[in-house]
Amino acid sequence: MDVEFKVRRFDGEKSYWQTFNIPVKKGMTVLEGLYYIKENLDGSLAFRASCRMAICGSCAVKINGKPRLACETQILEIGSRLEIEPLDNFKVIKDLITDFEGFFKKHEAVKPYLIRKDDNYEEPVELIQTPRELYTYYDFSLCVKCGACYSVCPAAATRDDYLGPAAITAAYRFNADSRDEGEKIRLALVCGDNGVWRCHFAAECSEVCPKQINPAKAVQKMRFKSAIEMIKSIFG
Amino acid sequence: MIMNLLRWFSVKGKSLFSMAFSLHRLTGVVLTIYLCMHLAYLTSIRMGKEVFESFIATTVTPQFLVFDILLVLAGVYHGVNGLRLIFHEFGLAYENRKSILYVSVAIVLVVWLIASYKMYMFVMGV
Amino acid sequence: MVTDKNEMHTKRVLEPLAWLFQLISGLILTVLITFHFYETHFTSHEAMKYGLVVARLSSLGYKIMYALLLFFVAFHAFNGIRAILLDTNFGAKYPQVVNSLCFLAFLIAFGYGSLLLLAF
Numbered sequence: 023m024d025v026e027f028k029v030r031r032f033d034g035e036k037s038y039w040q041t042f043n044i045p046v047k048k049g050m051t052v053l054e055g056l057y058y059i060k061e062n063l064d065g066s067l068a069f070r071a072s073c074r075m076a077i078c079g080s081c082a083v084k085i086n087g088k089p090r091l092a093c094e095t096q097i098l099e100i101g102s103r104l105e106i107e108p109l110d111n112f113k114v115i116k117d118l119i120t121d122f123e124g125f126f127k128k129h130e131a132v133k134p135y136l137i138r139k140d141d142n143y144e145e146p147v148e149l150i151q152t153p154r155e156l157y158t159y160y161d162f163s164l165c166v167k168c169g170a171c172y173s174v175c176p177a178a179a180t181r182d183d184y185l186g187p188a189a190i191t192a193a194y195r196f197n198a199d200s201r202d203e204g205e206k207i208r209l210a211l212v213c214g215d216n217g218v219w220r221c222h223f224a225a226e227c228s229e230v231c232p233k234q235i236n237p238a239k240a241v242q243k244m245r246f247k248s249a250i251e252m253i254k255s256i257f258g
Numbered sequence: 259m260i261m262n263l264l265r266w267f268s269v270k271g272k273s274l275f276s277m278a279f280s281l282h283r284l285t286g287v288v289l290t291i292y293l294c295m296h297l298a299y300l301t302s303i304r305m306g307k308e309v310f311e312s313f314i315a316t317t318v319t320p321q322f323l324v325f326d327i328l329l330v331l332a333g334v335y336h337g338v339n340g341l342r343l344i345f346h347e348f349g350l351a352y353e354n355r356k357s358i359l360y361v362s363v364a365i366v367l368v369v370w371l372i373a374s375y376k377m378y379m380f381v382m383g384v
Numbered sequence: 385m386v387t388d389k390n391e392m393h394t395k396r397v398l399e400p401l402a403w404l405f406q407l408i409s410g411l412i413l414t415v416l417i418t419f420h421f422y423e424t425h426f427t428s429h430e431a432m433k434y435g436l437v438v439a440r441l442s443s444l445g446y447k448i449m450y451a452l453l454l455f456f457v458a459f460h461a462f463n464g465i466r467a468i469l470l471d472t473n474f475g476a477k478y479p480q481v482v483n484s485l486c487f488l489a490f491l492i493a494f495g496y497g498s499l500l501l502l503a504f
Contacts, residue, residue: 087270087271087272088271088272089271110265174272174276176265176266176276176280176471177471179262179265179266180262180263180265180473181470181473181475181476182476183476213399215399215470215475215476215479216476219403220470220471222279222283222343222467222471223279223346223347224275224276225275225276226272226275226276226279228275228355229272229273229275229276236352238352239352242346242347243349245347246347246348246349248400249400249404250400252400253400253401255397256397262472263472283468286461286464287465287468289461290461290462290464290465293458293493294493297493297496300497300500301500303434303438303441304499304500304503307434310434310437311433318432330421333417337410337417340410341410341411341414344410344411347407348407373425376425376426377425380425
């Protein structure tokens with residue numbers, strides 16, 4: 023059967039919709055549909071993709087208004103008319119490709135790596151962690167940095183320097199890691215005006231996360247921790 | 259920038275949680291405007307009995323009832339949804355957020371309908 | 385950039401305290417506003433007559449209740465507006481302007497409302 027793909031394109035100056043009709047078989051994903059367009063109908067269509075198995079986070083696009091990973095979305099599950107657009111809250115470079123520079127910089131800014139005093143590459147130490155300790159942060163470590171959460175966040179829509187759910191979740195993932203000793207450093211990084219205080223629990227991020235890691239929960243926990251630490255700091 | 263602010267209220271492709279947030283923000287602003295109007299209107303108490311009672315006679319009428327009912331809806335929604343947000347922002351029950359949202363909306367509707375009924379009976383002189 | 389240790393403490397404590405107090409004032413307001421609405425609509429049809437309104441405003445117990453209601457509602461409303469403004473790029477560039485304007489609005493609302501309580 024034929025399915026209509028209405029794609030929002032951008033050529034650097036103007037944005038416009040272009041419609042394609044694609045023959046679809048059961049099991050075909052939106053990403054396969056985009057590849058079909060590129061290979062058979064219009065070679066100038068630009069989009070990002072890599073692993074095709076929902077682990078790299080490259081192919082996040084808005085499908086009928088909701089951000090999803092194109093490689094794991096079945097065309098026939100959505101319907102016979104698909105509207106494909108680039109993610110919101112990001113600057114569009116071309117067609118479905120958006121500028122992720124700021125997003126990655128914000129992720130880097132929260133120091134998303136283990137911070138330890140005994141960091142010594144010459145003499146590495148084995149760090150013991152029980153399964154229970156792992157489960158406190160395991161879900162949050164599954165983030166593939168697809169940007170879907172950031173694209174639906176109302177705070178990110180109106181404030182460009184807001185760190186965003188992904189970055190704050192990454193900060194929480196490391197703070198909750200029993201092997202980490204950099205909690206205070208990361209709390210200081212997320213407790214500014216552009217950090218946890220911009221979240222008002224719209225919780226849309228948790229609804230669209232393709233890995234279902236619940237970033238809204240991480241931000242609430244991070245905010246609560248920040249509040250306690252900042253208030254404790256009055257008393258020295 | 260105004261177009262961006264309007265994106266706080268866009269609902270295409272978004273879940274009920276986004277709509278709850280947008281309504282919470284909208285009712286908050288509406289209630290703040292009402293607060294300012296209410297404080298101004300209370301000044302009429304200092305101006306004496308005639309001024310105050312004529313104000314009451316103009317506003318506590320069937321014509322204003324629609325606005326009153328909408329205002330009460332805004333207030334009840336903001337309050338009950340706010341209680342839901344306090345719950346979640348303190349770190350409780352994320353996993354049950356869908357059920358809690360549905361229950362909150364149900365509570366809002368019940369409380370609002372009772373309050374509206376009472377106001378209607380009051381204004382109609384029953 | 386923060387330069388002074390005292391400034392750092394005040395600055396660092398404004399946001400968490402404002403957030404916590406927003407939640408607490410919200411909780412208290414659900415009680416106070418329900419009571420206020422009950423008082424003016426559900427008790428008797430005479431509740432809005434001038435004589436009774438003045439009687440309530442003159443009694444100490446009600447004065448305290450109204451003062452608390454006014455304080456919490458003015459704080460909650462203008463802190464809410466402050467949060468909305470800080471969510472924008474304008475608020476990102478000029479946080480001090482937003483904080484000062486909202487604080488001023490709170491003082492004006494509370495002051496103006498208190499005039500009524502002091503008049504009776």
